[in-house]
């Protein structure tokens with residue numbers, strides 16, 4: 277990521293880029309492989325600092341955690357007041373808040389900037405989510421705008437908010453990325469097992485979907501992966517890969533923080549858990565050994581209405597996942613006092629990043645029409661899209677359940693939608709249970725106040741002085 281970002285910077289008119297890496301051989305390799313970049317290499321951090329014009333700007337692209345702290349410490353020791361240190365890695369936003377505060381006390385500007393787009397995006401134009409101070413952005417903004425992806429003439433970068441806001445929004449981006457990938461994987465599984473399609477045929481279906489409202493980078497690359505044939509065996513690539521999904525942690529952070537914020541992000545959580553379930557081969561083998569038979573799958577065959585149903589279920593579930601992600605952004609902004617423009621975030625996600633898609637334009641429009649939307653699900657366009665797909669969504673989830681095909685993403689998205697749509701939830705019973713065993717109190721539908729029933733006494737109701745319920 278770092279070398280490609282440096283090449284991207286160097287390719288822009290007027291830029292001369294100084295580079296430094298802990299392992300000098302990687303610096304030397306980059307310089308020798310890309311003489312056209314005109315890099316100014318350094319072997320020490322002092323030499324690196326001395327090669328920069330003032331005020332200095334350095335972008336760190338190393339592993340999150342201790343590695344990032346180590347490089348920040350080295351830079352802070354040689355930088356001067358007014359200089360800018362940018363962390364472009366996938367840092368935890370609370371680390372970014374801590375680092376920004378510590379460096380501000382030394383009069384150094386620290387900007388945590390989420391950068392998405394993978395290695396190709398870093399080279400050709402990523403989506404960039406910088407936090408930090410408004411003052412730092414005044415210097416940094418033009419540099420980042422020069423290297424970001426551009427959609428409809430608009431660079432995919434915006435000042436997200438102060439201190440850790442950029443890394444927070446990048447974390448949510450990755451959470452949505454997990455959910456989107458899981459939903460696409462579930463669609464593949466259904467088309468493979470219920471429609472009876474081959475991976476190559478599913479690649480064609482996805483390519484067709486990619487010309488409609490599901491158009492996105494993730495659908496596009498999924499078709500490419502499904503087309504791939506393993507050179508060694510002649511089998512579809514997807515059949516020779518071990519079915520255990522890895523992760524580097526940003527999806528887990530999203531869910532942990534959403535839990536802290538009290539925001540239900542079930543679609544993202546199920547995607548994280550689906551990777552975790554896949555990565556427990558011993559448990560999976562034990563359960564498979566313990567059961568005699570799996571449900572019969574009635575293979576429907578290719579070119580049927582089921583394919584359209586899966587497309588509709590995928591779209592509706594995707595709307596839910598994005599709605600949940602934006603809810604988390606809104607709650608994070610309130611808790612950490614960031615002034616985040618939701619429409620601007622959807623705008624910079626239209627290009628450069630992993631979740632880039634036409635779909636993001638709809639979110640831009642939704643927040644432009646009503647910046648205070650309680651959920652994207654009530655925006656007229658999305659509400660109608662979900663309504664139109666609802667029957668298909670239910671058919672797909674029930675077919676999956678009857679066939680024994682796991683659809684944690686589709687299923688949780690539908691349950692979330694049904695939870696919001698239900699006039700009455702069984703939460704009332706949960707409140708009764710809590711009051712029974714712990715005197716946790718409850719509220720009534722027909723009166724103000726907080727109440728407790730004397731469950732172990734005569735079961736009369738008393739009004740409780742406290743407000744806890």
Ligand SMILES: NC(=O)C1=CN([C@@H]2O[C@H](COP(=O)(O)OP(=O)(O)OC[C@H]3O[C@@H](n4cnc5c(N)ncnc54)[C@H](OP(=O)(O)O)[C@@H]3O)[C@@H](O)[C@H]2O)C=CC1
Pocket residue numbers: 277278297298299302337338339340342343344346347364365366367391392393394395
């Ligand atoms: N790969 C991707 O698609 C994306 C990655 N990111 C983020 O970008 C950052 C870099 O990722 P990526 O390029 O993939 O990772 P790599 O593993 O390719 O590079 C890691 C870099 O970190 C350096 N490093 C690691 N530990 C230390 C340390 N203790 N002190 C100094 N330098 C250290 C390495 O130096 P050395 O060469 O000496 O080992 C190397 O330059 C990460 O935060 C990642 O999460 C963000 C978006 C997408």
Ligand SMILES: O=C(CO)[C@H](O)[C@H](O)COP(=O)(O)O
Pocket residue numbers: 366391392393394450453522523524525526527630
């Ligand atoms: O930040 C990214 C893209 O935006 C990375 O690709 C992301 O770290 C991949 O995550 P994981 O390895 O957990 O699937």
